[in-house]
């Protein structure tokens with residue numbers, strides 16, 4: 001373990017980009033302002049019984065008043081606290097976070113000039129944020145909403161004015177509700193054309209200043225959480241759980257959704273290259289979430305199982321984007337339920353990435369699922385791989401757990417993952433588009449304790465030193481690293497119960513930003529004249 005102080009810019013190649021990452025739905029608020037249309041997440045967080053799974057998960061660790069922020073399910077008074085934006089943010093017009101910029105009247109969390117200053121003070125080079133599709137196209141298609149365009153222009157200009165590069169995600173899960181209603185969103189090939197229109201509009205409006213585009217954030221997570229487990233929008237799931245979530249068919253829908261996302265990316269990427277890349281000189285990529293999967297033993301069956309686990313998470317998207325086909329293990333195990341790419345589609349997919357964005361947080365052990373009991377009950381996107389994932393080996397945890405139950409701290413995982421990608425895909429360009437860890441937002445934690453986030457410092461120090469080794473010793477081509485996240489924020493179905501920020505947000509006092517210890521650690525590590 002490298003000492004927490006030991007990281008500096010010198011450990012990384014010249015021009016390596018450091019930034020923080022965010023997404024529209026988690027940061028913007030103002031969900032009903034500036035003529036924004038509804039997204040499937042607005043609908044999802046307002047549905048009766050919402051956050052139920054999050055509630056059950058959280059109950060194990062917190063039985064506390066703060067947790068209620070995320071857990072309220074039902075009454076609208078509660079909802080306005082629960083859903084970010086709305087009266088929750090609007091009720092605090094004097095807060096620094098809610099200042100108005102440009103000609104738009106959006107009062108957004110990330111919008112205050114103050115937040116851009118915070119990034120600058122940290123020594124960051126870049127900021128990754130997402131555009132809310134329904135802010136640009138309230139109904140998903142048609143004529144763009146000028147207020148939405150103005151808002152992102154003012155954010156982009158504020159960043160550039162401080163010398164910070166915008167990295168823009170086009171889709172971070174908040175699909176316009178209208179497209180869900182009209183043709184079931186990602187389940188339909190109709191979405192390809194609408195996504196292209198949206199992407200084209202963004203390239204045209206912002207591409208003179210935005211040089212890094214990320215078409216999609218974590219399509220794997222979207223397919224599994226949204227269409228298999230059903231705990232995220234649009235909340236579709238396996239027929240076995242239809243009581244808990246909306247209808248769905250987890251045997252086929254996750255694969256269909258992934259397929260349509262891949263095709264949407266390919267078409268948008270072609271559009272960028274045909275009409276914009278030469279004149280604007282930017283780059284296009286996708287942000288893929290992937291854990292590292294370590295075989296639990298050296299037995300051949302476990303080694304093969306770990307490979308399948310990677311195939312069904314990273315390979316599901318990266319194989320089509322690089323080789324123009326799904327992983328062989330997926331073709332074999334999913335069979336007819338796996339859509340097929342025509343030759344024309346394959347051609348469009350191959351080379352559609354200038355860089356691979358990797359969202360990496362954690363690692364697990366994997367063993368072969370010999371019994372296949374779950375698969376016997378249901379052929380499903382989470383059982384098809386025939387693997388058992390576990391943090392435990394010989395009674396030992398793979399790493400310490402953060403606040404989120406899925407987040408074990410395993411710094412060596414990132415190095416193995418980088419090496420794997422280098423070897424499997426011929427040393428492609430990689431940017432770490434997310435990495436970070438969370439603390440529990442518990443009422444039993446005092447403010448001064450919450451600000452002493454040594455665990456987060458250790459996390460970033462250890463992950464960064466492994467990343468540095470992957471670059472310098474293993475020859476991996478990694479050119480950037482984005483911390484999730486600048487500020488504490490709304491963590492999907494965990495609501496406000498966890499805190500991922502370098503800055504602490506006082507949710508009870510005007511959303512005041514208070515630096516945690518990790519802020520000064522990053523500032524020291526990133527200072528240029530050393």
Ligand code: PNW
Pocket residue numbers: 023026217218221289290291359361362406434484491492500
């Ligand atoms: C990402 N995992 O989600 C999302 O892109 C962010 O919006 C989110 O806030 C952040 O990470 C923290 O959760 C992930 O199980 C969720 O490995 C789960 C995993 C990875 C990423």
